[in-house]
Amino acid sequence: MQEKDCIFCKIIKGEIPSKKVYEDDKVYAFHDINPVAPFHILIIPKKHIVGIQTLEAEDECLVGHMFYVARKIAQDLGIAPDENLNKGYRLVFNVGKDAGQSVFHLHLHLIGGRKMEWPPG
Numbered sequence: 681m682q683e684k685d686c687i688f689c690k691i692i693k694g695e696i697p698s699k700k701v702y703e704d705d706k707v708y709a710f711h712d713i714n715p716v717a718p719f720h721i722l723i724i725p726k727k728h729i730v731g732i733q734t735l736e737a738e739d740e741c742l743v744g745h746m747f748y749v750a751r752k753i754a755q756d757l758g759i760a761p762d763e764n765l766n767k768g769y770r771l772v773f774n775v776g777k778d779a780g781q782s783v784f785h786l787h788l789h790l791i792g793g794r795k796m797e798w799p800p801g
C-alpha cells in the first residue's frame with residue numbers, strides 16, 4: 681500500500697513532520713512546505729497512487745472523497761465562496777512533469793486566500 685522511498689508516504693506515517701489539517705481512514709491533509717498563497721493545503725490519499733495518470737477505476741470514489749474533504753477544509757478556513765459567490769479557492773492536480781508534478785504520490789492542491797489569475801502559468 682505504501683512506498684518505501686515516497687516522501688508523502690513518510691509524511692502519512694509520521695516519519696517526516698508535517699502540519700496536519702485533517703485526517704481520516706482514507707486521506708491526510710497538511711500545509712504545503714512551499715505555499716504559493718496564504719492558504720496552501722495538500723490532500724493526499726493514504727494509498728500510494730503515483731498520480732491521476734495511473735488512476736484505476738477502483739480509485740474513483742477515493743478521488744471524489746479528496747474533493748469533498750477539500751471543500752470541508754476550505755469552509756473551515758473561511759475561504760469558501762459566500763452566497764454571492766465572492767471569495768473562492770483553487771483545486772489543482774498537477775499531472776506529470778510538464779504540468780509541474782514533482783512528487784509522485786497523488787495530491788490535490790487547495791490554494792486560496794488571495795485573488796488568482798487565469799490562465800495559470
Ligand code: DGP
Pocket residue numbers: 687696698699710711712713714722773774780781782783784
Ligand atoms: P507538485 O509540484 O504538484 O508535485 O506539488 C508537490 C508539492 O509538495 C509542492 O508544492 C511542495 C510540496 N512538498 C514537497 N515536499 C514536501 C514536504 O516534505 N513537506 C510538505 N509539507 N510539503 C512538501
